[in-house]
Amino acid sequence: MAGKMYVDVIVHHQADGKIKPLVIIWKNGVKYAIDKVTQVALAASLKAGGAGVRYTCVIQGVSRYLFLEDDRWFIEKGD
Amino acid sequence: MERVILHCDLNSFYASVECLYNPSLRNVPMAVGGDIEKRHGIILAKNQPAKKYDIKTGEAIWQAMVKCPGLIVVAPRFSLYMRFSQKVRDIFSRYTDRIESFGIDEAWLDVTGSVHLFGDGRKIADEIRQTIRQELGITASVGVSFNKVFAKLGSDYKKPDATTVITRENMKDIVFPLPVSDLLYVGYATAKKLHRYGIYTIGDLANADLAFLKRRLGKWGEYIWIFANGEEHSPVLPQLYEPYVKSIGNSTTAPRDLTTWQDIGIITHVLAESVAARLRDHQFKCSTVTVYVRDNELEHFTRQCKLEYPTDISREIAQSAMRLFRENIDFSKPLRSIGIKASDLSVGNSAVQLSFFTDQALREREAAIDRAFDQVRQRFGFYRIQRGCMKQDTLLSGFNPKGEHVIFPEGYFKAGE
Numbered sequence: 001m002a003g004k005m006y007v008d009v010i011v012h013h014q015a016d017g018k019i020k021p022l023v024i025i026w027k028n029g030v031k032y033a034i035d036k037v038t039q040v041a042l043a044a045s046l047k048a049g050g051a052g053v054r055y056t057c058v059i060q061g062v063s064r065y066l067f068l069e070d071d072r073w074f075i076e077k078g079d
Numbered sequence: 080m081e082r083v084i085l086h087c088d089l090n091s092f093y094a095s096v097e098c099l100y101n102p103s104l105r106n107v108p109m110a111v112g113g114d115i116e117k118r119h120g121i122i123l124a125k126n127q128p129a130k131k132y133d134i135k136t137g138e139a140i141w142q143a144m145v146k147c148p149g150l151i152v153v154a155p156r157f158s159l160y161m162r163f164s165q166k167v168r169d170i171f172s173r174y175t176d177r178i179e180s181f182g183i184d185e186a187w188l189d190v191t192g193s194v195h196l197f198g199d200g201r202k203i204a205d206e207i208r209q210t211i212r213q214e215l216g217i218t219a220s221v222g223v224s225f226n227k228v229f230a231k232l233g234s235d236y237k238k239p240d241a242t243t244v245i246t247r248e249n250m251k252d253i254v255f256p257l258p259v260s261d262l263l264y265v266g267y268a269t270a271k272k273l274h275r276y277g278i279y280t281i282g283d284l285a286n287a288d289l290a291f292l293k294r295r296l297g298k299w300g301e302y303i304w305i306f307a308n309g310e311e312h313s314p315v316l317p318q319l320y321e322p323y324v325k326s327i328g329n330s331t332t333a334p335r336d337l338t339t340w341q342d343i344g345i346i347t348h349v350l351a352e353s354v355a356a357r358l359r360d361h362q363f364k365c366s367t368v369t370v371y372v373r374d375n376e377l378e379h380f381t382r383q384c385k386l387e388y389p390t391d392i393s394r395e396i397a398q399s400a401m402r403l404f405r406e407n408i409d410f411s412k413p414l415r416s417i418g419i420k421a422s423d424l425s426v427g428n429s430a431v432q433l434s435f436f437t438d439q440a441l442r443e444r445e446a447a448i449d450r451a452f453d454q455v456r457q458r459f460g461f462y463r464i465q466r467g468c469m470k471q472d473t474l475l476s477g478f479n480p481k482g483e484h485v486i487f488p489e490g491y492f493k494a495g496e
Contacts, residue, residue: 003102044216049102051166051215 004048009066009073021055021066021073032059034066043067048076083200084315085188086222086230087207089167090239092184093124095217096163097153108132109151112140123155127239163215170210174203179315185234187227189315204242212240226311228263229254235261250309255282262306269303272296281307327363328371329353329480330418336375337414337475343404345475348466350419351397353480356453358421364389365421368399374412382407387437389425392445393452396421 008025024032036058043054045067052069067074089095093111098104108129110122120140132147144150164183171178174197177189190203197203200223211219218240222233225247232254233243245253259281260270276295278284284292285307292300305311329350337343358365369383382403390396400419408414433439455464461479469476 042214044099044212044214046099046102046216049100051099051163 003077004045004050004074005077006072006074007066019053019068021057021068024057024059024066024073024075034059035061038063045074045076048074050074080191081225082189082191083194083203084224084227084230085190085200085204085207086224086227086234087167087171087186087188087204088220088222088234088238089164089184089211090218090220091124091126091130092163092217093155093160094126094129095124096160097156098126099216100159101153104151104153107151108134108147108149109153110134110140110143111155112143112152113155122152163217166215167211167219170207170214173210174207177315177317179317185231187230187315201242201244204244208240208242224309226309227313227315228306228311229309231263232257232261247309251282254307254309255280255285257281259284259307262303264299264306265303269296269299325424326369326420326422327354327357327361327365327424328369328418328420328422329357330371330416331478331480332416333414334474337417338410340405341471342475343408343414343417344401345468345472346417347400347404347419348393348397348468349476349478350417350480351400352393352452352466354419354421355391355393355396355449356481358391358424359449359453362426363421363424364391364426365396365424366390367421367423368396368403369420369422370400370403370407371416371418371420372404372408372414373416375415376412377415378412380407383422385423387434388431391449392442393449394445395442 009021010023010025012020012022014020020037021034023034026032034057037055038058039056041054042052044051045054045065048067050067050069052067055066055068057064057066065076094109097111098109104126106128108126108131110125110129112122113120122134122136122138122140122143124136125134129147129150132150134143134146134150140152160183168178168180168186171186171188175188175190175193179187181187190197190200193203194200197206204221204223208219208221211217220234220238220240221242222230222236222245223242224230224233224245229245229250233245236243236253243253257280259265259273259278260267262281262284265273272295273279273284276287276291278287284304287304289301289304292304294300296303331346331350333342333346337346366386366389367383368386369381371379371381373379384399384403386395386399396419404417452464461482465476
């Protein structure tokens with residue numbers, strides 16, 4: 001079922017105030033490095049149910065959305 | 080140059096936010112409603128599937144459940160709605176600084192000075208709708224016109240998620256056939272009067288004889304005639320985030336019907352304490368006290384009185400309210416809810432004319448007691464200190480109107496007329 005999954009994220013807070021996610025840590029402890037952030041935009045996630053800053057991340061060659069909602073990170077759970 | 084005014088209305092705002100956060104609610108009839116247990120049970124907002132069952136904002140939850148037995152009612156989360164409201168304002172402010180909020184879910188925007196940057200009114204309206212949908216996952220309907228009243232009619236004309244443009248050219252086709260009660264400030268009572276004179280549509284009103292309307296309805300007759308003709312010129316008032324406060328009030332629906340002066344007295348003191356504490360928070364004093372009474376058949380009335388001095392003292396507000404209640408209540412029907420409102424506000428520390436006939440020392444002692452209450456409650460919690468009379472019936476006095484203040488969506492007031 002589609003839904004919302006909160007995840008741990010290692011983040012680089014830059015001197016200019018920008019926030020750049022570096023690594024997503026899965027529940028089982030596996031770390032996924034974010035190779036590239038291709039887009040940052042304010043967006044709602046109808047799939048997960050929430051709204052915030054949406055980072056389009058390339059992880060192991062696949063594009064995925066990572067959302068920052070207030071002070072928590074979540075991803076859209078697949079079907 | 081003709082003004083370009085937008086009126087933006089967030090569709091079923093509370094319900095839309097709840098449906099965004101809980102996708103399983105999106106396709107089933109659901110509503111946001113007050114606390115059923117404490118009888119604060121009214122519908123504050125409903126989603127599209129619930130609208131099919133003719134569920135109305137402002138009606139009791141039990142009435143809605145009769146129309147739609149499977150209705151899911153969720154409790155409101157005001158802080159979440161406030162955050163969304165602010166995010167919507169942030170989107171507006173990308174286009175103009177002239178934003179006038181009308182409740183938590185509606186606003187007027189004057190974009191006259193922005194059309195050369197962003198395109199005409201319709202284009203800005205469409206962009207705003209799209210942005211709200213994409214960034215916040217909720218929808219808005221927008222009316223575009225050359226004055227505020229018609230812009231508001233436009234946002235009501237087609238929903239959800241639609242833009243309606245009303246120009247001088249098409250106003251006779253769009254606005255004139257609408258029922259006269261759709262016009263801003265034409266409430267239930269005015270509409271009934273107008274019907275008696277054969278005025279049923281906004282077009283009828285626009286074409287009515289102005290002198291006749293003035294004779295029958297006074298200055299309001301002239302105002303609504305001007306509104307109907309599209310000649311309303313009031314500016315969109317840019318505001319700070321904190322809306323300009325004109326009055327501070329609290330009301331409550333009691334957990335049981337009120338039948339004695341003791342019942343009324345207990346609730347009055349709880350409400351007056353809350354109103355006075357909120358006045359002090361904002362450093363206001365009030366010169367008018369209004370009371371609101373609704374009986375168990377939902378008939379209601381309001382009464383008001385002027386005060387001798389501007390005040391923020393709980394006892395003085397409670398006393399004035401009690402006097403109004405005593406003059407106007409006969410208990411022929413049990414009462415369901417009462418309210419107190421302080422208005423005619425002045426800034427707290429402005430100079431006051433004293434009188435020989437008032438015990439000013441007593442007033443100062445009472446103000447000191449109120450301040451002590453504030454401090455105790457701030458440090459230890461609301462229920463740590465209470466007036467003795469509250470103990471007469473803890474069921475009635477067991478609520479904190481200041482802390483549990485309900486913020487109604489703008490549609491609620493319309494439904495209440």
